[in-house]
Structures are given as C-alpha cells and as structure tokens.
Amino acid sequence: MSADVIMSARGLKRHFQGSGALFRKPAPVRAVDGVSLDIRRGETFAIVGESGSGKSTLARLLARLLEPTAGSVTFEGKEIANLSGAALRDLRRDVQFIFQDPFSSLNPRASVGRLIGEPLETHFPKMTAAERRERVAELLRQVGLRPEHMGRYPHEFSGGQRQRIGIARALASRPTLVIGDEPVSALDVSVQAQVVNLLADLREALGLTMIVIAHDLAVIRHMSNRVAVMYLGTLVEVGETDTLFAEPRHPYTRALLAAIPEPAPGVSRPAEAIGGEIPSPAAPPPGCRFHTRCTYVQERCRVDVPELIDDAGDGHPVACHFWREIAARHPFAPPVERQGHGPAAERVALYRHAVARAEPIATTTTGK
Numbered sequence: 001m002s003a004d005v006i007m008s009a010r011g012l013k014r015h016f017q018g019s020g021a022l023f024r025k026p027a028p029v030r031a032v033d034g035v036s037l038d039i040r041r042g043e044t045f046a047i048v049g050e051s052g053s054g055k056s057t058l059a060r061l062l063a064r065l066l067e068p069t070a071g072s073v074t075f076e077g078k079e080i081a082n083l084s085g086a087a088l089r090d091l092r093r094d095v096q097f098i099f100q101d102p103f104s105s106l107n108p109r110a111s112v113g114r115l116i117g118e119p120l121e122t123h124f125p126k127m128t129a130a131e132r133r134e135r136v137a138e139l140l141r142q143v144g145l146r147p148e149h150m151g152r153y154p155h156e157f158s159g160g161q162r163q164r165i166g167i168a169r170a171l172a173s174r175p176t177l178v179i180g181d182e183p184v185s186a187l188d189v190s191v192q193a194q195v196v197n198l199l200a201d202l203r204e205a206l207g208l209t210m211i212v213i214a215h216d217l218a219v220i221r222h223m224s225n226r227v228a229v230m231y232l233g234t235l236v237e238v239g240e241t242d243t244l245f246a247e248p249r250h251p252y253t254r255a256l257l258a259a260i261p262e263p264a265p266g267v268s269r270p271a272e273a274i275g276g277e278i279p280s281p282a283a284p285p286p287g288c289r290f291h292t293r294c295t296y297v298q299e300r301c302r303v304d305v306p307e308l309i310d311d312a313g314d315g316h317p318v319a320c321h322f323w324r325e326i327a328a329r330h331p332f333a334p335p336v337e338r339q340g341h342g343p344a345a346e347r348v349a350l351y352r353h354a355v356a357r358a359e360p361i362a363t364t365t366t367g368k
C-alpha cells in the first residue's frame, strides 16, 4: 500500500437477500457487486451515478455502517471488518458520515448543544462540561452558525443551517475522513453552493479527506479532485475530475455528462443521451452491465464482462471494451460549452456564480 492511500476497497460486495417465499428464494439484490478503489489522503473523491446504482450502500460499507457480503475495506492500512473494542471506537471517531437529509438524521428533541455535545461525550469522555460547551461553540462558529444558538432545536433552523449542524456534529470527533452521502441534494440550489463552499473550506482548514456522493454533476465538478462513476453495483470509470469531465471514456459517463443541460429548442439530443431505466440489481445484464442502454453496443459487450483497468496507464481506468474506438470515432464535446442554454445549463451557471461569489458563511445564520 502506498503511503498516501488512506482507505482502500478490494472486491467489495454487498448483496441483500429479500425475504422470499418458502421454497423459492428470490435473487439477491446485488447493490454493490465487486468494487475496488483507493482513496488518497487529503483528496475529495466523488462517487456519481443514477439512483439505485449502489452509491449509498458503498458509502455505508466504507464506514462500516454495513457489513460486506465479500471483499475488504482497509483504513490506514487496517482491515476494518476485524476491528473491535478500542480499535473500532477509533474508527468511529476517525471516519464520520454526513447524511443527505439533515432533519431526519437529527433528533428533533435534542438542542443543538446536545446534538453536538453527544459525540464529544462519546469520543472525549474526559472533557469537562465547560470544555465541552466551549468546543460546541467553536464547532458552531466553524460551520458558520452562532454559538448563542446552542439552546435551540433543529426545527428552528433552515435546511441549510440544519445541514451545518449535521456537519458540526460530524466534525466533533476530529475525524480524518468524512463521507457525505448526497450532503447537499435536499437543499435549495443557492444554499447548496454555500454548503459546498463550507465543506471545501473545512476540508482545507482541517486537512480532511472527503468522499462525496452526489448525483448532481455540477456539485461533483466543483468539489472533487477525482470522480468514480458507478453503474449497477460496479465502477465503470475513475479519473481526475477535470480529465473525466473533458474526456469521459465510458459510454455511461458520456451519457451522464451529455444529459447535464436540456437541449435548446431545435437542437437534437446528443447521440449518447441515456435512455431507458436502470435494470434491476437483482438481475444485472450479462456481459457489460451497461450494454442494454449503450449507444455503442457490440456483440462482445453482451457476453464479455469488461474489467475496470487502466490500460492507457494514465490513471484513468475504464471498464469498456471499445472506449478507444469510441473516443477516436466520436470525440466528446462538453455539452455545457456546446449548447449553453436550457434550464439545467442555467442552473449550472447559477451554481458556478454562487460558488465563485463565496458568500461569507457567518452572515447566513438567520432566516432561510
């Protein structure tokens, strides 16, 4: 293991067995079905893919909130499945989770002071009540909230503020790795930008490593150093964010990127615009899992499973038999630049604007 890798997964699988009839067991849902990845220390690693592709299950496996069916996860070089006692408590302290819905993940009957104080009691049992109060105040300031709001309850805050509370709670234990499962998807676009900025600032200030799941590619583009694209329980492409957005290799990635803006009136959808539904993870297609929806499908794709390999040797692995031919014959034109209008393009532009403006977070503590 190279020294700059903080977390690794190898052949990670999680299958869910449905409760079936007595004599016929239904096929298991293969939510995560053979994922290997390396997270580098200090990076923001994004996982993107349609709903149902297994992102949340993968995130929960990485944090050991869920046990794998097969495969391994190592954190700081140690297999996390084997941890117990003090070592498991260390993992719980060092790897923290930010959930999508700040309201449902916060106990409505606990004050903000208690919500953030709880993890302090758990992880720093020797802290005095006064020290804890001081630390809660510091955490609130760090996430752009006012320490004097410590006595308030979650319902008294806006969605963005509640997510800030969720972030403060995650940071209380002084984690080194923070996993955000769609941390901004439930928020208004303008608020999303503020929270994305906050996370970026905190990552920088605290030297965090972050794994961020999002289905919004604009969020991914602004936040991450590298991106993994997930489809039906497997990774189909991993690359540096800028490279992956400029030169996507997998037809699925190309389709996701092509789908960012709505085509302007009179402009036909790009050839690779994704059609159809994601197949059931209980019965993934044979061969390449994406072949049923792929614009460039060949006979071989129906039978031969493509491995995620870095055959170009440039740190941009892809699981497609024909990516070179596709890239040569159909060069990818980034859609936002190609046709910069339509509601989604506007949203991306608005988002960029909001991020660039970098509003001071401390002024957003009242109202929505």
Ligand SMILES: Nc1ncnc2c1ncn2[C@@H]1O[C@H](COP(=O)(O)OP(=O)(O)O)[C@@H](O)[C@H]1O
Pocket (backbone or CB within 6 Å): 016, 029, 030, 031, 049, 050, 051, 052, 053, 054, 055, 056, 057, 058, 281
């Ligand atoms: N606890 C569970 N029991 C059964 N099936 C599950 C469970 N959790 C997730 N799944 C299924 O696994 C697949 C992947 O889900 P999920 O990891 O939530 O994907 P994503 O986060 O990408 O939307 C889905 O088909 C989902 O229904």
Ligand SMILES: [Mg+2]
Pocket (backbone or CB within 6 Å): 055, 056, 057
């Ligand atoms: Mg999810």
